[in-house]
Amino acid sequence: MAKEINKLGIVAVVVLGLALLNLGVTFNKISGLATDSGTANLTIESTVNVNFTTDNIDWGSGVVVTGQTFAVLDTKTGSVKNGNWTDNSAGLVLENIGNVNVSLDILAGKTNATFIGGTNPDYEWRFENSEAGSCLNSSGGTYAVPNDTFYDVNTTSGGTRVCGIFGFLNSADQLTIHFNVTVPYNAPTGAKGDIITATATAV
Amino acid sequence: MDNKVLVILLVAAILVSLVSFVITLSLDESDFVKERTITIIKGAEATGGTVGLVIEPRSSAVNNG
Numbered sequence: 001m002a003k004e005i006n007k008l009g010i011v012a013v014v015v016l017g018l019a020l021l022n023l024g025v026t027f028n029k030i031s032g033l034a035t036d037s038g039t040a041n042l043t044i045e046s047t048v049n050v051n052f053t054t055d056n057i058d059w060g061s062g063v064v065v066t067g068q069t070f071a072v073l074d075t076k077t078g079s080v081k082n083g084n085w086t087d088n089s090a091g092l093v094l095e096n097i098g099n100v101n102v103s104l105d106i107l108a109g110k111t112n113a114t115f116i117g118g119t120n121p122d123y124e125w126r127f128e129n130s131e132a133g134s135c136l137n138s139s140g141g142t143y144a145v146p147n148d149t150f151y152d153v154n155t156t157s158g159g160t161r162v163c164g165i166f167g168f169l170n171s172a173d174q175l176t177i178h179f180n181v182t183v184p185y186n187a188p189t190g191a192k193g194d195i196i197t198a199t200a201t202a203v
Numbered sequence: 204m205d206n207k208v209l210v211i212l213l214v215a216a217i218l219v220s221l222v223s224f225v226i227t228l229s230l231d232e233s234d235f236v237k238e239r240t241i242t243i244i245k246g247a248e249a250t251g252g253t254v255g256l257v258i259e260p261r262s263s264a265v266n267n268g
Contacts (some may be wrong), residue, residue, distance in 0.1 A: 004257055008206065009214040026227050052252040059256035066261075073256065085256055092252040116258075152249040185261070193255040 045097040050166070050200040052079040054093035056181060059085040064185040067072060070120075076150075076178040078127065083183065093130055094198055096166050096173040103202035104135070106177065107159030109195045112152065118187030122180065123194075124150035127162050130174035137202075138164025151182045 056073060062085030064071040071083030078089025096102060112123035126149060129135055135143055142165070154160040167173050177196065 008209055008213065011210065013218070014214055015216045016222060018217060018224060019228075022220055022224040022227055025224065029227065029230055034245040050250055052250055053250045057252075057254045061257040061259050063261060092254075094252070115254075177252070181254075181256070183256075183258060187258055188221045189260045191255065191257045193253060195232055196252040196254060202252070 019092060031101045044099075046100045046202050048100060048102055048200055049096075049098035050102065050104070050203045051095055051097050052092055052198070053095045053174070054090050057088050057090070057092060059088055059181075061085070061200075064183055064187075065144055069185050071183045072122075072182065073179075073181045076180065083084075091176045091178040094175045094177065096134075096168045096200065098168055098200070098202075100202045101165050101167055102163075102176070103138070103161065103203050104156070104163040105159040105199045105201075106162050107157075107195060107199070108153035108155050108195045109197070110153075111155050114180075114189050115192055115194050116181060116183055118184030120182070121180035121184055121187060123153050124155050124180045125149045126178050128178065130176045131172045132169055133172040134168070135163035135175050136165040150178075157197065159197065166200065190203060 059073050059080070062071070062080070062083045065082050065084065068082040072079075072081040073083065073084070073088075074081075075083055075088045075091040078087050080087055094104075106125075106127075108123070108125070110123070112121040115121070115123050127135065127143070137143060163175070166175065
């Protein structure tokens with residue numbers, strides 16, 4: 001009987017030891033958490049988004065006037081020379097409506113030949129800040145491309161890197177794309193249309 | 204109470220205590236702090252503008268000259 005009690009006593013001491021050890025470890029962990037400092041984190045996500053706030057240039061219907069070999073439609077000057085199309089001076093206006101600076105690539109869908117056709121057609125564009133400082137090169141300097149002259153549109157995949165940095169601040173986030181189109185007298189008649197694609201990538 | 208029953212109860216208590224001890228040891232801060240991962244998307248977005256006109260047949264030409 002005494003041996004049985006001794007065995008039970010040993011087992012009881014072991015159980016008590018384990019329970020106490022468990023209790024100690026638990027208190028240690030919980031008290032460590034209770035005194036630990038907490039950190040509140042939030043992340044503001046980047047929104048990459050550009051939008052053509054003026055998304056359509058429509059010169060309407062017209063013809064090269066009799067006696068002339070071509071007409072010139074120019075949104076920079078807002079004029080139509082040697083033709084009776086409707087003037088457009090707005091161009092396309094592109095705005096960075098996201099919350100990060102982006103790089104901006106512009107791509108035309110058609111060349112002068114596929115857009116207008118005929119003999120010596122021209123299809124050109126130029127880029128201007130609608131708001132000063134909107135379009136910068138990748139170093140933060142002025143334009144990545146010439147902004148004082150028209151030059152042929154780019155239909156090569158990827159387009160033309162117009163801005164290394166196209167800003168998002170409301171005071172400097174707008175770019176205007178002007179077009180100069182020369183319509184030869186022998187251009188095929190009918191509706192002519194092209195789509196300009198702007199691609200923005202966060203920088 | 205029979206001693207065998209007591210032994211069984213004590214052994215069971217040991218096992219329960221051991222399991223509890225292992226569980227306690229395995230706990231760490233991540234079991235108490237819920238983390239949320241937010242992915243920052245730095246993608247690209249494209250949008251389109253259109254340029255259009257209609258070239259009429261020459262027979263409907265106007266002469267501004």
